[in-house]
Amino acid sequence: MKIPVSQPFLDEEETKYVLSALGDGAISGLYGQYIDKFEEDFSHYSGCAYGIATNSGTSALHLALASLGIGHADEILVSSFTNMATFFAVLYQGAKPIPIDIEPDTWNINPALIEEKINEKTKAILAVHIYGHPVDMDPILKIAKKYGLYVVEDCAEAHGALYKGIKVGSLGDVGCFSFYANKIITTGEGGMVTTNNAEIADKVRSLKSLAFGTNNKFMHTDIGFGYRMANIQAAIGCAQLKKIDEIIDKKRKIAHYYDENLRDISGLRLPVEKNYAKNVYWMYNIVLQEGFNFPREFVMKKLTRDGIETREAFIPYNMQEIFIQKGWVREDECPVANYVAKNGFYIPSSPLLGKNELDYIISKIKDIRKGDGINGF
Structure with a gap:
């Protein structure tokens, strides 16, 4: 007997959606019906106005921080106990991650330890819903409001988790999800940024696709990234979301x-x-x-x-x-x-x-x- 730690939950539905995407000839991240559908369906499921599909959970985190203007000399408070992608995203922006110890029972960031780490350089709290258990968000949001900080939720492991009846990813300024093969639902590789802020959504959408210009596509508006999810991956996501x-x-x-x-x-x-x-x-x-x-x-x-x-x-x-x-x-x-x-x-x-x-x-x-x-x- 061989029992793996995790396996994706796949059936004929994923095959049907992928064949549809292939039949349309739309497999990139720029064209095809499934990118828009997956973004709309997942953001609605998560209780958010906007969803922006990406090629990984790591890139979702990076885009979230970039969209908030996080940069050099900024400090971000992060749960020490998490996948290192959370910290890498902070470092990509040239910011300094400040590790915060965790609660002994939930293994999530301990809100009681946050305020002592805040100074004039602190710009955001990055709350990781570890292993699918929501962070105690009320004290996090209260602290953020008191000090004027952003709240970014790392929901890579917590699709569908609820905090006081509210879906994670909709509680802070930005939510970040992963659809890696071992996640609750998967697109093989992939991620999603969720938000209720139109300005943040527009910024993320631009940055993920090389920050193309609006009047002249090749007159770029910012330093962008190649973080698009492929339409064929989004097709898998649409099938996964149904279950x-x-x-x-x-x-x-x-x-x-x-x-x-x-x-x-x-x-x-x-x-x-x-x-x-x-x-x-x-x-x-x-x-x-x-x-x-x-x-x-x-x-x-x-x-x-x-x-x-x-x-x-x-x-x-x-x-x-x-x-x-x-x-x-x-x-x-x-x-x-x-x-x-x-x-x-x-x-x-x-x-x-x-x-x-x-x-x-x-x-x-x-x-x-x-x-x-x-x-x-």
């Missing part, structure tokens, strides 16, 4: 099944769902604590031998050697993020998983905790 609620429902049921069967095992910290949140459980991350008796590397190796793929938790910004060596950050700045990074790992949570596979995974974790099958391993 997003089904995918989220399956992901949530899988997470709840894990919760029911793993919560009594000593030494495991499982994902949470706060009363203000609807968690879409992009990944089911487990953090080993005192009492489990075996280190993460051993557990992952044993599960791999049993045919169960696992993946380490993200390594935070303050633990990345490249940034430590440059003197930009100290490793000990974010102790909670460090602990999760060193002790966390994902187990499979694809919507394609059935009860037999889930029971097998659960049984193997329980066996490790009991020490069964450990001798000679």
Whole structure:
């Protein structure tokens, strides 16, 4: 038995849409019906007036920051515990990312630690809805209003997640999504910027497509980027969006099944769902604590031998050697993020998983905790 950490949820619907795009001969990011349709449908789904499709979640973040005028000497407050694409986007603009430690239960940015990091150089808070659980946005928005800061939401892992009944990506000034192959819905590669601000939307739309001029296309209005999503990718996105609620429902049921069967095992910290949140459980991350008796590397190796793929938790910004060596950050700045990074790992949570596979995974974790099958391993 081989059980992958994640698999895309694809069927004949994607094939139908792709063949339609191919039949039209419109496969680039400049022409074809599906770019506009995907942007309109996804922005509507996310509760936003505007959606701008991009070629990745990273480029969506970059465009969001660029559209806000973020640049050299600016500081952006970012959850330390995230995919490094979040930090790279800040660095692309020449700005300085300031890592903020995380909450020990949600693994999201800790709002209580933000104000002490704000100074005259601070321009924005970049809130990452990690693993599909929404950030506690009310205190973030309150702080942003108090200091005149932008709020950018990194929703790469949180399509459809709700904060107090409101879709993520519509709460701040700009939302950024990823449609990489392992995301809630996928276009293979791709991203989306969402906003309710027409000026920001126009700026993002221009920048993503080389900032072509309006009167003379080749008289450019800014330093633009080649960040367009292809029409054929958008076609896949349109098909995926039709089943997003089904995918989220399956992901949530899988997470709840894990919760029911793993919560009594000593030494495991499982994902949470706060009363203000609807968690879409992009990944089911487990953090080993005192009492489990075996280190993460051993557990992952044993599960791999049993045919169960696992993946380490993200390594935070303050633990990345490249940034430590440059003197930009100290490793000990974010102790909670460090602990999760060193002790966390994902187990499979694809919507394609059935009860037999889930029971097998659960049984193997329980066996490790009991020490069964450990001798000679």
